[in-house]
Amino acid sequence: MAGDLFSGERRTRTVATLSIVNAAGVGLGYPLTGALAQLAGISGAYWFGAAAALIALAAAWAVVPSTRSRPHKPIDLRGALLFALSMTALLVAASEGEGWGWRSRRTMTLTALALVIGAFWVCLESRTRHPLVDLRQLRLPPVLTAHATVLLGGIGMYLLLSLSTRLVQAPVSSGGLGKPATVAGLMMVPQSIGSFTAPCFTRRASAFLPRRLRLPAAGLVMMLAMGLFTLWSHSIPGLVAAMLLAGIGIGVVFSTVPSLIVDSVDSDQRGSALGFNQIFRYVGYSIGSVLTSIILTAHTPIGSPYPTSSGYGVAALAGLAIWGVVAITSAAARSWPSTTSYEGQNSA
Numbered sequence: 001m002a003g004d005l006f007s008g009e010r011r012t013r014t015v016a017t018l019s020i021v022n023a024a025g026v027g028l029g030y031p032l033t034g035a036l037a038q039l040a041g042i043s044g045a046y047w048f049g050a051a052a053a054l055i056a057l058a059a060a061w062a063v064v065p066s067t068r069s070r071p072h073k074p075i076d077l078r079g080a081l082l083f084a085l086s087m088t089a090l091l092v093a094a095s096e097g098e099g100w101g102w103r104s105r106r107t108m109t110l111t112a113l114a115l116v117i118g119a120f121w122v123c124l125e126s127r128t129r130h131p132l133v134d135l136r137q138l139r140l141p142p143v144l145t146a147h148a149t150v151l152l153g154g155i156g157m158y159l160l161l162s163l164s165t166r167l168v169q170a171p172v173s174s175g176g177l178g179k180p181a182t183v184a185g186l187m188m189v190p191q192s193i194g195s196f197t198a199p200c201f202t203r204r205a206s207a208f209l210p211r212r213l214r215l216p217a218a219g220l221v222m223m224l225a226m227g228l229f230t231l232w233s234h235s236i237p238g239l240v241a242a243m244l245l246a247g248i249g250i251g252v253v254f255s256t257v258p259s260l261i262v263d264s265v266d267s268d269q270r271g272s273a274l275g276f277n278q279i280f281r282y283v284g285y286s287i288g289s290v291l292t293s294i295i296l297t298a299h300t301p302i303g304s305p306y307p308t309s310s311g312y313g314v315a316a317l318a319g320l321a322i323w324g325v326v327a328i329t330s331a332a333a334r335s336w337p338s339t340t341s342y343e344g345q346n347s348a
Contacts (some may be wrong), residue, residue, distance in 0.1 A: 001064065003262055003270045013199075015262050015274075016255035023254045025158075027192035027247065030165065031185030038182055061322050079132035082121040087279065090114035094290045098297065133271055133276045142260040143273065147280045149215055149239075150331055153253045155291065156222060156322040158236040160229065160246055161188060162292035163315050164239055175234065175309035189239050194247020195254070203250055214256045214274020219327025221249035236276055253326075254281075291318065 002014040034044040093110035113298060121173050125131040137143045168184040170176020202214065225246035232238030261273045292315055300309025 003267055003302045004276075011262065015079060015258045016199065019254040019258045020251050021323040022246075023250050024192040026157075026161075027195065027243075030161070030188035031182065034181035034183075034185030038180070072270075073130045074246060076125075076128055076130060076132040077123055079121060079128060082117055082124065083132060086114050086118040087122055087283070089117065091283070091286050094286050097290065098293050103258040116241045129295060133272050136263055137269065137273055140264050142264045145215075145330060146257045146260045147277055149253060149326055150257055150277055150281040150328075151284045152322055152326045153222075153250070154281045156226075156249050156284075156319050156326065157246070158285040158288030159292050159315060159319040159322070160226065160242075161191070162289050163229070163312055164188070164233075164243065164317075166238070166292070166296065167233060170306050174304070174306035175312070177234070177236070177347075178307070187236075187239050187243060189249065190244040191247035194249075195251035196247075198248050198251025201248060202255065211256075213331070214252060215330035216327045218249045218252035218256070219323050219330060221252070222246060222323040223320050223327065225249060226316050227301055230316040230320070233312065233316070234309075249323075263280040 002011055002018065005011075006014055012200045031046045032048075034050050040047075089110045093107050093114065097104075097107045122135065123135055125135050140145070163188050166176075168177045168179045168187055169181060170178070172178040197320065205214075205217075225242050228245060229242040233242065257277065258274060260271055261277055265273045295315040295318060296307040296311045299314060300307040
């Protein structure tokens, strides 16, 4: 919609704002979920989510402009179904693997099924006239960089969020802070505040920080946040400072990446490319959550329900390494878009 309604700098700014609101909403969802879970149980939180989704659907129906003026293209139903099946199998295997066992028959079967269906989906999309996702976009360095960055960034972001919520609720005897779920959720508010303020830092830094260096700089900021969590996480002020800094870094990442895609692909491919990018983000979220569980489980003594303090430190160092990879890979991507569209590069 932003690509259709706006152009130039206003389009870039609007797309960035939408992405930041998405990231900030994740942080705000934690305290809300904690409060609802205490007041109405887990089912109450899910019913609230269903009501919020219904309100969003009604708002979209009333506000989103009609697309009748656009050239009509058939929906790739086969591609959508295969992609949904592949991603569902992968995410279920990732989320349930710890309980089932990573080498259990169910986990291995779902993982193999996801890979086989995914490979068939790639072959189908390459031959379809109007694919759900035009995989040729991945040949564009800015688009490939955008997808890789949000995948790794999603892993690093959710690793920090998962660590923080578990550390705050763990009893003091195990190295935690011993706070209720509501307080654990409130620790995510600084992350949302940082995400909202990220555009201010980006605009101020634009005078001396070239656009191609924003993602590497954001990766360094996130490394600093993970380091701060490692050194100062066993206090509320330390967690607040780490989450606030992380929010700024996350905000810069998630506001820069969509503009890379919008400026690189043709107008009729923007929705598909941005949607595909969102999938990478949420896969990263799932992997980050699973990675947290794996590391903390490995540092949980036999017979104890809580990990040792060293487990949180190791997980934080893993997050620091992931954000280091983000900084390095985004810095290595030298080809950034200016005014050349996907259509122009594809024709060339």
